Amino acid sequence: MDPWISSQPSLSLDLHVGLPTLGLGRHQPKVLVEENFLQPLKKEPEVAALETELQRMSEENRRLAEALTSVAAKYDALRSQYTEMVASAAVHNTTTTNNPSSGSEGGSVSPSRKRKTSETSMDTPAAAHHHQHLHLAAAADQMECTSGEPCKRIREEHKPKVSKLYVHADPSDLSLVVKDGYQWRKYGQKVTKDNPCPRAYFRCSFAPACPVKKKVQRSADDNTILVATYEGEHNHVQPPRKNAAVTKPPSPPRQVAAVAPHHTQVHHQQHQQQEAVAAMGAGGEAVGAAAEMIRRNLAEQMAMTLTRDPSFKAALVTALSGRILELSPTKD
């Protein structure tokens, strides 16, 4: 485990949930319980210590609950911001980024046909603005640059903007198709060294001059997740989709990346919490039980949400692998 993580009290995975003194006693060996009753005086300091510990746990749970509420609120704000950016990006596409000559691809190609495209692909500032809405995973890519010598390889002058999208896919579905609203033409497939699953290479086929490229490969760790890596920005509007309204923002049905579908579950937690708070107002003795209910619901919902959410798995894999690469001594 990452020492940094274990040093962060607020990130501790041990939530101390469920108050073992209440509910878990039945699972303990009976002999131990009887011993406690037989030696009440001797155990008194331990009881006090346990109570102190219980209070500490309760306090920690309370802080976690507050933190979760805060995160949920921030998530809502970010999501609405994301929605706005998607809408505004669509407008920008129709007005400002319609710049077919952003690269040299549209015209004739020099005899040294290769390697030219990546150098001249992305130069539009409007595209850079537009890019922000894509995916948080782009930041993970840039972490490579901050973490050491791989940064040297990057051609800083013309590095195309790269973003990643994680899409849940049926493992039995062998096609490396990520429905993102654009039309793609596959131009290559390759098995890479670090992943037994082949990587497919796509180019945007909607506009011949569009410099965007896409690589799709199953995650090496979880083959139910397709990792789509986008390079560059579309210089055209999104093509209309056959079974969707034209004015709809890009919202592929099963994408799981930066915008996580557990949004609604967070709301569910908040709803349960509100119910519990309402119960608290009902009577004096119910306060402790209600608070306990809040904590339990929060913890259960959070655990359920995280374990069910493929995007969380993907993000976890990305984050962990990134940290491992950062912390591990250079291999080979």
Add this chain to the structure above:
DNA sequence: CGTCTTTGACCGGCGC
């Protein structure tokens, strides 16, 4: 017939 996918060959960057 046009478009798309497949796939082996080729190219160029990079490490040794």
Add this chain to the structure above:
DNA sequence: GCGCCGGTCAAAGACG
């Protein structure tokens, strides 16, 4: 300089 490897090309075939 050589070999490895990721990325791309382009011919051939599939498909609607």
